[in-house]
Amino acid sequence: MKSIQSRKRIILKSMGLSLALPYFGVSWANDSDAQYHQNALEQRYKKSDAIKINMPPLAETGNSIPMGIVFNTPSQKKIQSFEIVAPENPNPMVLKVSLPRPQAYYQFATRIRLALSQDVWVIATLEDGSKMAQSLHCVVTLNACFDAT
């Protein structure tokens, strides 16, 4: 009798596991990350010349890559906030900046980490809520320490 019960439990447990696994599989790539996939970004945003990204096309190491951004938007369109997105990084959102005083011309510089060679995106939100974006490909010869190495 006991053995039947224990078998039942084993079967029920395995069923539970098989139901749970796809759930975890789905939850691993959550919605907030999916919107930052390379294809999704390309479909969603139109590239604009108002944003210029200064970044080396080839970086020796992904641990620290200098990145400069120059926004020079058409008149009467001021930038309220912008974000840097690296779609292939484990956490694609690199940086979000909001400007309490919106500006038409703005310069910004920082140093970023890249897990792989990829397109780095800059997405700016204007005062009227519209968005403009620009991307630049960067080849990384040695990946940043995002993995367990």
Added chain:
Amino acid sequence: MATLNQHPIRLNIIGAPTVGKEVEIRVLIAHPMETGYRLGVDGNERIPKNIIDSVVIKFNQEPIMIATLGTGIAANPLISVFMEVPAKGGMVSVEWIDDQGAQGRAEKMLVVA
């Protein structure tokens, strides 16, 4: 609460502070920016994630830039912004806070030439 020695912060104002022209405000914070993906020396346990959450640059106590940082910012984060010099100078200050509650602050006077 971090001491100044643990996470030194450097705030520089670069360029001639002439009214109407731009100066660069450069912030350099000594912080490991641990991603949470790296393994420790023993190779068994991951080093806990510890990154700077937010950096706020203020001019005369009024925020001019609010940044939310992710794991994609390099260790010892450098942030450089440009600001137009107002007619009267003022105090430029930077505040940051990280995942583990450590925080830092620095300020520098912008004197108009």
